[in-house]
Amino acid sequence: MDIDPYRKTEHYIDELFVKRWSPRAMSGEQIEMETLMTLFEAARWAPSSNNNQPWRFLFARRETELWPLFFDLLTESNRIWAYRAAVLIVVVSKTTFDLNDKPSRTHTFDTGAAWENLALQGALKGLVVHGMQGFDYDRAKVTLRIPDGYQVEAMIAIGRHGLKEELPEHLREREFPSDRKELADVIAEGSFPWPRQ
Numbered sequence: 001m002d003i004d005p006y007r008k009t010e011h012y013i014d015e016l017f018v019k020r021w022s023p024r025a026m027s028g029e030q031i032e033m034e035t036l037m038t039l040f041e042a043a044r045w046a047p048s049s050n051n052n053q054p055w056r057f058l059f060a061r062r063e064t065e066l067w068p069l070f071f072d073l074l075t076e077s078n079r080i081w082a083y084r085a086a087v088l089i090v091v092v093s094k095t096t097f098d099l100n101d102k103p104s105r106t107h108t109f110d111t112g113a114a115w116e117n118l119a120l121q122g123a124l125k126g127l128v129v130h131g132m133q134g135f136d137y138d139r140a141k142v143t144l145r146i147p148d149g150y151q152v153e154a155m156i157a158i159g160r161h162g163l164k165e166e167l168p169e170h171l172r173e174r175e176f177p178s179d180r181k182e183l184a185d186v187i188a189e190g191s192f193p194w195p196r197q
Helices: 015-019 033-044 067-071 076-082 107-124 137-143
Strands: 055-061 087-094 127-132 150-160
Touching: 015 107, 033 055, 033 107, 033 127, 055 067, 055 107, 067 087, 076 127, 087 107, 107 127, 107 150, 137 150
Parallel strands: none
Antiparallel strands: 055 087, 087 150, 127 150
């Protein structure tokens, strides 16, 4: 897809950042385990506070018996397109430091860095990598036996690009790269300038 009509940068950045987006149209084809491991390897090299690496990725491939366990966690609005994904991932973060078991204030922040590495590596591989919050967090914790001390963060659907014409009509209309807020809306030199809600 030509990104230019949808996204314009205010300053020069590598095209990788602009070309990465989150389509929903996937083909249903499998992804080789080696390709999937490349995405996880990229995530592994994310920065983290005290090098704690709090991220954990639980996954199911569509062709395995684990798939229904993960797929059933999704909301209906995500099931109508994610059923054609090749892989579903539940992202989890450890809330304490391995070193001393003290609370880590940045476990979510650090896990977000790992997710971004995974998403960018997927984009480089020409894959769809779509993050989601539309699933049952509490049921994920129980169903996947996630112990206390770990927080469920998000789900990810990964697949090969498919045809947007195969999506339900209301999703076809949304199948394009989203733009971003202007830099002036998100950065400030000095104290917080925006209206406080």
